[in-house]
Each structure stands twice: as structure tokens, then as C-alpha cells.
Amino acid sequence: MKVRTDFVLKEIGQLLTMTGTGASGIGLVTDAALAVRNGKVAWAGSADLIETCCSLSGNTDIVSAGGCVVTPGFVDSHTHPLFGATRQEEFAMRAAGADYEEIAVAGGGILNSVRRTRSASNAVLQENMMRHLTIMLANGTTTVEAKSGYGLDLNTELRCLEVAGEVADKVPQTIVPTFMGAHEVPEEFKGRPQEYIDFLINEVNPRVREQGIAKFVDIFCEKGVFTPGQATRYLAASAEQGFSLKIHADEFYDTGGTAVAVSAGAASADHLLSISDENIKLIADSNTVATLLPGTALFLNKPFPPGRKLLDAGAMVALASDFNPGSCFCDSMPLIVSLAVCQCGFTVEEALVSATANGAAALELGRRKGRLTTGFDADFVIWDCNDFRTIPYHLGNPDVAVVYCAGRKVYST
Ligand code: NIG
Numbered sequence: 052m053k054v055r056t057d058f059v060l061k062e063i064g065q066l067l068t069m070t071g072t073g074a075s076g077i078g079l080v081t082d083a084a085l086a087v088r089n090g091k092v093a094w095a096g097s098a099d100l101i102e103t104c105c106s107l108s109g110n111t112d113i114v115s116a117g118g119c120v121v122t123p124g125f126v127d128s129h130t131h132p133l134f135g136a137t138r139q140e141e142f143a144m145r146a147a148g149a150d151y152e153e154i155a156v157a158g159g160g161i162l163n164s165v166r167r168t169r170s171a172s173n174a175v176l177q178e179n180m181m182r183h184l185t186i187m188l189a190n191g192t193t194t195v196e197a198k199s200g201y202g203l204d205l206n207t208e209l210r211c212l213e214v215a216g217e218v219a220d221k222v223p224q225t226i227v228p229t230f231m232g233a234h235e236v237p238e239e240f241k242g243r244p245q246e247y248i249d250f251l252i253n254e255v256n257p258r259v260r261e262q263g264i265a266k267f268v269d270i271f272c273e274k275g276v277f278t279p280g281q282a283t284r285y286l287a288a289s290a291e292q293g294f295s296l297k298i299h300a301d302e303f304y305d306t307g308g309t310a311v312a313v314s315a316g317a318a319s320a321d322h323l324l325s326i327s328d329e330n331i332k333l334i335a336d337s338n339t340v341a342t343l344l345p346g347t348a349l350f351l352n353k354p355f356p357p358g359r360k361l362l363d364a365g366a367m368v369a370l371a372s373d374f375n376p377g378s379c380f381c382d383s384m385p386l387i388v389s390l391a392v393c394q395c396g397f398t399v400e401e402a403l404v405s406a407t408a409n410g411a412a413a414l415e416l417g418r419r420k421g422r423l424t425t426g427f428d429a430d431f432v433i434w435d436c437n438d439f440r441t442i443p444y445h446l447g448n449p450d451v452a453v454v455y456c457a458g459r460k461v462y463s464t
């Protein structure tokens with residue numbers, strides 16, 4: 052039976068379906084076509100087969116990709132876009148020699164953003180998030196995970212997640228909200244992290260759950276923030292309340308956050324700049340995705356995450372931006388892909404799979420996003436190039452030409 056279609060994208064020079072096997076499975080089809088129906092991919096394959104496989108009526112819209120590259124839109128599975136103000140003054144302090152952790156201990160860092168987020172109106176929060184989603188779209192990102200975590204009190208955390216929901220209704224991208232009340236211990240709980248975790252479990256998580264405003268919870272497991280024991284307790288309670296789990300793990304110190312993620316059954320363990328060889332093996336043998344954020348290493352002048360080691364061990368690796376006002380003010384997934392190739396030992400193919408299909412897996416959306424095959428959301432990018440290797444090669448200047456979300460053209464240069 053022929054597949055019904057609303058529109059067909061033809062004359063695709065290289066189509067990356069991301070349906071191949073393994074870490075480098077880009078599923079390349081040359082001289083390809085893509086058919087869309089009701090916002091989903093109805094069919095994707097060699098252009099020769101389109102007439103045999105698809106029913107093309109007089110009403111079918113036919114669009115040419117002009118011989119260019121087409122990929123799934125990027126799935127940015129780790130961002131912090133809900134904040135009251137940017138922190139360029141801390142960036143300048145670091146440029147003049149101060150250290151990120153020193154700034155944080157002195158009341159800057161996350162707690163600086165907390166003060167500015169608590170005092171920001173919903174309109175300001177919304178404006179900041181919208182502004183960066185617009186930039187992300189122009190960089191080819193069609194799915195964005197969005198964490199709260201700069202409120203750290205009931206009212207501000209709920210406000211941030213509500214704003215994320217309002218923004219989701221206004222932008223073409225799919226937004227996946229994460230509650231990150233456990234981003235830091237707020238001033239009013241200083242020295243009492245256990246009590247703050249209790250407050251989250253008993254008073255904030257239930258409200259977030261009741262309102263249905265976050266799919267995931269996340270916790271920052273780090274020396275001086277939350278211990279592996281506290282993270283284990285928080286994640287177990289959150290899982291029982293029905294949340295899916297994420298964790299900021301082994302970022303500055305090898306505290307064992309990765310092991311916490313694996314035993315909690317978290318969807319992903321993120322950062323991993325300081326992951327031990329033992330924990331590389333542990334995560335490789337698990338269903339937890341290892342999410343790497345090389346933009347943060349660049350921005351903070353820290354060693355890059357061990358991408359090659361994780362890939363060689365057989366881990367499923369995702370790449371994401373970590374967009375946030377403190378440790379990585381970068382909304383460009385093409386730049387992240389370039390960094391993964393140039394600094395973390397990824398092949399071009401591995402980096403592109405990690406930024407699309409594996410990002411979707413890290414959001415538990417692996418059956419809907421990040422691939423261009425029948426039944427998946429028709430979120431894709433037409434690139435102004437005819438060789439997919441140009442995507443990371445063109446450093447800092449993405450060749451995004453057109454972006455589609457759910458089969459609708461939402462951006463073009
Ligand atoms: O993912 N590591 C913890 N949280 C953020 C940084 C937040 C900030 O500095 O504002 C991160 O990098």
C-alpha cells in the first residue's frame with residue numbers, strides 16, 4: 052500500500068536518517084526524498100522509490116532541497132534557560148583570573164542567579180527563555196530540555212516551570228521541562244542540605260507533580276553541593292512520585308554521581324568531566340545515557356570530557372549545550388558538535404548521532420525524536436551544504452538554511 056503524504060521534500064543530496072546501527076549509525080541515504088503526513092515522517096528513502104512507495108496527489112506539496120544535506124533537528128537534552136539575568140560580570144572576573152568555584156563559594160554563581168531569578172517578573176523570565184529558544188532554532192535545535200533551578204523556593208520554582216509551559220505554547224520547538232530544585236542549597240537552608248532535600252521531597256515535588264509541569268527531576272551531585280547519599284535519597288523519592296530522573300554527575304570532582312545515576316535507573320548522567328575509568332565501565336553497561344557538555348569545559352577552561360573512552364567502552368553518549376547564564380552561555384548545538392569532534396575524540400558521525408538520536412534517548416523520546424524514519428516527528432534541518440561533514444567543520448558559523456518542526460517550516464535564512 053502506498054503511503055499518503057501532505058508534502059514531499061525531494062532532491063536531498065544527503066539524508067541522515069540516524070537509523071544505522073551503533074554509535075556512528077547516521078543511516079546515510081544519498082539522492083533521497085522525505086515524505087511528511089500530519090507532522091510525522093511518512094516515508095524516507097532513496098528518491099528513486101518515492102513514486103512506488105508514496106501516493107502523490109495533485110494536492111501534495113513538493114519542495115526541493117536543492118541537493119543539500121538534511122538531518123534531524125538537534126535534540127538539546129540539557130539546558131538551564133529559566134533565569135532572571137545574565138552573569139557577564141562573573142565571566143569577566145574569571146577572565147581576570149578568578150576561579151568558577153571560588154566565585155560560587157563567595158555567593159556568586161548559582162546563588163547569584165537565584166537572587167536575580169526570585170526578583171524577576173514572569174514576563175522577564177519568559178523574555179529571556181524566548182530569546183534563547185529563537186537563537187537555538189536558528190542553530191537547528193528542534194527539541195529543548197529546560198531546567199528550573201534558579202528559584203530554589205516553592206513559589207519561584209513553580210513560576211519558572213509555569214513560564215516554561217507558556218513558552219512551549221509559543222515556540223515551534225518541543226520543550227521538555229525538568230524540575231531542578233536540587234541545583235544548590237539556598238541561603239535559607241545553608242548548612243542544612245538534608246532538610247532542604249526533605250523540603251523538596253515533601254513540599255515542592257508533590258506540587259510540581261500535581262501541576263504536571265515537569266517530566267524529569269535533576270540534582271547537582273558535587274563536592275560542596277549534594278552528596279551521593281543525598282542524591283540517592285532524592286532520586287529514589289522522586290522516582291516513587293512518578294518523575295523520570297537526571298543527575299549532574301562527576302563534573303568537577305569524581306564524587307561517584309555516575310554510580311548513583313546507574314543504580315537509580317536515571318535516563319542520563321550529565322557532565323562527567325571527572326568520571327573515573329570504573330564508572331565509565333559502569334555506565335557503558337547500563338541503560339543510562341552519558342550526556343557530555345563540552346561547551347562547559349571550554350567556557351570554564353576545564354579538561355574536556357572523555358568522549359572517546361566512553362564511546363570505546365560502549366556507552367550511549369549524548370551531546371548537549373548546558374546553556375545557562377554561568378558556566379556555559381552557549382546556545383549553539385553545531386558548535387557543541389564541533390567541540391566534540393575537535394576536543395573529545397568523536398568522529399563526525401558519532402557526534403551527529405549523539406546530538407540527535409541519543410539526545411532523544413536521554414529525554415526518553417527515543418521513539419519519537421532524533422531520527423528521520425516512518426512515524427517519527429518531522430523535525431528536520433536543511434543545511435546550506437552538500438556534505439554532512441561540513442556541519443562541524445564550519446566552526447562557529449552554522450550553515451542552517453531551513454528548519455521544520457512537526458512538518459512545518461518554522462525558520463529560514
Ligand atoms: O550545569 N553544574 C551545575 N549547574 C550548571 C551551572 C549553573 C550556573 O553556574 O549558573 C551547569 O553547568
Ligand code: FE
Pocket residue numbers: 129131299373375
Ligand atoms: Fe547543567
